[in-house]
Amino acid sequence: MTGIYNPLLVCLSLVVAFLASYTAVEVSGGLNALASAKRRPLWLVGGAVSMGVGIWSMHFIGMLAFSLPIQVGYDFSTTAASLFLAIGVSLIALATASRGVLSYRRLCVAGTIMGLGVAAMHFTGMHAMQMSPAIEYTIWKVALSVGVAIAASMAALWLAFTLRASDLENLVVKRLGAAVIMAVAITGMHYLGMSAANFAAGSLCLSGGKLDANWLALVVTATSFTVLVGTLALLGFHTSSLSISLRRANRQLHYLGTHDALTNLPNRQQLSLHIAQAVDECARRASPFAVLFIDLDGFKSINDSLGHGVGDDLLQVCAERLRQDLRHTDMVARLGGDEFVIVVENVAEVSSAVAVANGVLQRLSQEIVVNGLPLRVSASIGIAFYPRDGGNVDELLHSADAAMYAAKQSGRNTFRVFEPQMNHTALKSLVLQRDLHRALSDGQLSMSFQPKFSVASQSVTGVEALIRWRHPELGEIPPLEFIPIAERSGLIVEIGDWVLQEVCRNIAVWDAQGLPAICVAVNLSPIQFSVPDLVARIDALIGAAGVDPCRLMFEITETTAMQNIEKTSRTIEALQSRGYTVAIDDFGTGYSSLGYLQRFRFDQIKIDGSFMRDLDDGGQRGSALLSAVVTLARALQIEVVAEGVETESQFRTLGELACDQVQGFLLSRPLPAAEFLAFLRCAADRIVATERACATPTA
Ligand code: C2E
Ligand code: CA
Ligand code: CA
Numbered sequence: 238m239t240g241i242y243n244p245l246l247v248c249l250s251l252v253v254a255f256l257a258s259y260t261a262v263e264v265s266g267g268l269n270a271l272a273s274a275k276r277r278p279l280w281l282v283g284g285a286v287s288m289g290v291g292i293w294s295m296h297f298i299g300m301l302a303f304s305l306p307i308q309v310g311y312d313f314s315t316t317a318a319s320l321f322l323a324i325g326v327s328l329i330a331l332a333t334a335s336r337g338v339l340s341y342r343r344l345c346v347a348g349t350i351m352g353l354g355v356a357a358m359h360f361t362g363m364h365a366m367q368m369s370p371a372i373e374y375t376i377w378k379v380a381l382s383v384g385v386a387i388a389a390s391m392a393a394l395w396l397a398f399t400l401r402a403s404d405l406e407n408l409v410v411k412r413l414g415a416a417v418i419m420a421v422a423i424t425g426m427h428y429l430g431m432s433a434a435n436f437a438a439g440s441l442c443l444s445g446g447k448l449d450a451n452w453l454a455l456v457v458t459a460t461s462f463t464v465l466v467g468t469l470a471l472l473g474f475h476t477s478s479l480s481i482s483l484r485r486a487n488r489q490l491h492y493l494g495t496h497d498a499l500t501n502l503p504n505r506q507q508l509s510l511h512i513a514q515a516v517d518e519c520a521r522r523a524s525p526f527a528v529l530f531i532d533l534d535g536f537k538s539i540n541d542s543l544g545h546g547v548g549d550d551l552l553q554v555c556a557e558r559l560r561q562d563l564r565h566t567d568m569v570a571r572l573g574g575d576e577f578v579i580v581v582e583n584v585a586e587v588s589s590a591v592a593v594a595n596g597v598l599q600r601l602s603q604e605i606v607v608n609g610l611p612l613r614v615s616a617s618i619g620i621a622f623y624p625r626d627g628g629n630v631d632e633l634l635h636s637a638d639a640a641m642y643a644a645k646q647s648g649r650n651t652f653r654v655f656e657p658q659m660n661h662t663a664l665k666s667l668v669l670q671r672d673l674h675r676a677l678s679d680g681q682l683s684m685s686f687q688p689k690f691s692v693a694s695q696s697v698t699g700v701e702a703l704i705r706w707r708h709p710e711l712g713e714i715p716p717l718e719f720i721p722i723a724e725r726s727g728l729i730v731e732i733g734d735w736v737l738q739e740v741c742r743n744i745a746v747w748d749a750q751g752l753p754a755i756c757v758a759v760n761l762s763p764i765q766f767s768v769p770d771l772v773a774r775i776d777a778l779i780g781a782a783g784v785d786p787c788r789l790m791f792e793i794t795e796t797t798a799m800q801n802i803e804k805t806s807r808t809i810e811a812l813q814s815r816g817y818t819v820a821i822d823d824f825g826t827g828y829s830s831l832g833y834l835q836r837f838r839f840d841q842i843k844i845d846g847s848f849m850r851d852l853d854d855g856g857q858r859g860s861a862l863l864s865a866v867v868t869l870a871r872a873l874q875i876e877v878v879a880e881g882v883e884t885e886s887q888f889r890t891l892g893e894l895a896c897d898q899v900q901g902f903l904l905s906r907p908l909p910a911a912e913f914l915a916f917l918r919c920a921a922d923r924i925v926a927t928e929r930a931c932a933t934p935t936a
Pocket of ligand 1: 716736760883900902
């Protein structure tokens with residue numbers, strides 16, 4: 238007994254197969270990039286149901302397309318079983334295609350399970366016809382169809398996995414193409430399987446045949462269309478709402494990166510940009526401008542005696558007063574602490590800048606009431622002019638700072654215009670530059686170590702190495718002061734080598750004591766990062782010390798990374814291919830775009846400490862941003878470390894935001910080598926060894 242095919246229904250089955258395949262590719266892409274950890278299982282199951290319904294419908298319509306000369310029907314429970322098989326198979330497929338990495342082994346295992354599952358669905362579905370005598374199968378055709386099912390499944394998994402990344406060019410076209418290939422493969426398997434079935438002459442169908450095949454096909458098609466299109470629409474909605482919130486977070490990040498959180502004034506970065514623009518402008522239109530460096534007098538003692546809360550309120554009021562009476566072309570920025578800068582444009586004469594300075598002194602000296610306390614502050618102001626006192630941002634700020642210092646010296650609550658002999662800062666940096674050479678050879682440098690902790694378990698996840706300089710006369714010089722000087726003189730490369738050697742030496746000490754293999758993060762300055770043979774240099778040092786590369790992580794800042802995007806990508810990959818891990822440092826203070834996180838394959842993001850303050854204030858700003866970064870980082874499988882965590886409440890909020898790790902004074906300050914060794918001994922049973930810490934995939 239031979240059957241015939243209804244060509245219309247065959248086409249319909251192909252269309253349904255295509256739609257199911259397309260849904261599968263989209264859902265696995267969505268799972269990878271968008272779903273937060275909480276919603277993931279929901280999407281996985283939902284996606285599997287719609288994909289399963291799709292595959293099964295394709296198969297069922299294919300069966301309906303085939304008509305025998307006798308009445309044919311389908312047993313309900315067997316048909317339902319074949320539907321559940323299809324959904325189960327889809328679940329395996331989606332879970333596989335949306336996970337971190339697809340090894341060949343996993344591809345083979347998952348592909349085989351999926352192929353066997355599809356075949357099982359098919360033959361279970363055929364069994365629902367309950368033919369008597371039973372259908373006889375041509376074994377080689379069955380084997381061939383199972384083989385095709387397995388091959389098709391592997392191809393489908395591989396395609397879905399590869400097309401997950403949402404930043405590929407022509408993504409939609411590629412996904413459509415993949416769906417066509419998958420649809421043809423699935424349908425091919427189905428019709429091969431059908432052709433393996435031989436129906437004996439005079440066969441009877443025991444499940445009866447009351448329903449019209451065309452009608453059934455219509456119902457099944459309509460249902461599966463609704464399910465699949467519904468899934469795609471939901472996914473589209475989810476994607477666009479997430480991309481909207483990402484865009485919002487991005488804008489927020491940009492604002493936070495360019496503005497001071499306390500006063501809402503532009504920050505140092507924004508100020509630098511503004512001055513650089515003014516310099517350009519002046520070159521074109523010969524319009525000199527002035528930079529006023531303002532430092533409040535006695536602010537530190539108010540802060541220390543009345544508390545940070547009062548100090549913060551005071552700064553906000555001062556910021557407001559500085560803003561008053563300025564032209565819209567002028568800018569007020571906060572450099573940090575109690576330091577502010579005003580840029581006054583178009584000042585042809587010294588007297589107009591002096592008038593602005595006098596106005597500021599007068600406004601600031603008025604009484605301020607904070608918490609019912611009447612307070613009085615004054616300020617010291619230094620004035621520098623472009624181009625007379627400096628040709629670029631740094632020089633101008635240096636000169637204005639030197640003039641401010643002179644104003645302080647002459648009794649405060651006044652201003653001074655820059656004169657060359659005031660350049661004490663330049664003098665100090667000359668002294669430091671001279672002494673830095675000796676520091677290296679005389680053993681004045683040392684390393685401190687600050688541990689990082691898991692938020693969930695409080696175990697130690699790694700440690701950051703921080704350099705220290707004890708100057709014989711000037712005492713402790715902070716790295717933020719001498720690293721820039723070392724960078725300018727080029728000495729940073731030598732210092733960087735010394736840091737690496739010192740870190741390796743300490744690792745050897747810890748290992749000799751049998752302590753767990755902790756991963757040590759080393760900071761790389763932009764100058765070090767741009768040395769042409771950086772990776773070879775590091776390799777040579779590490780090799781000589783006999784340290785395993787997986788023990789080291791390198792931290793670079795956003796600004797460093799963005800200097801040369803191509804080269805940065807290559808360097809990061811080179812470091813990772815040798816077993817080192819790479820972190821992005823001070824995240825949120827530089828370029829402030831979430832987009833480039835996708836571009837570089839960082840292993841870790843360190844969110845700058847300045848964001849922690851917002852968490853304390855209970856402000857939505859900080860936490861909204863942090864949660865956007867955590868969500869994105871999770872999707873990209875990057876660890877998130879919050880820096881500068883100082884209070885319990887910050888720590889608690891970070892836990893709620895599902896941040897992975899923290900570093901900060903709350904849990905440990907940077908410790909000198911000997912103290913850190915003692916710390917490691919105490920914490921030995923709470924240390925995450927790097928074999929595990931570095932085992933996270935880097936590619
Ligand atoms: P960084 O890489 O962002 O290092 C973190 C800084 O924050 C350290 O300052 C650390 O002592 C401080 N810190 C840690 N926890 C807290 C906290 O809870 N609150 C506050 N307010 N601060 C906290 P440090 O040691 O003064 O280093 C400053 C910067 O100097 C570093 O910033 C890094 O950029 C640079 N640096 C330090 N050591 C090295 C080095 O060996 N090589 C290079 N190239 N740069 C280094
Ligand atoms: Ca760092
Ligand atoms: Ca940092």
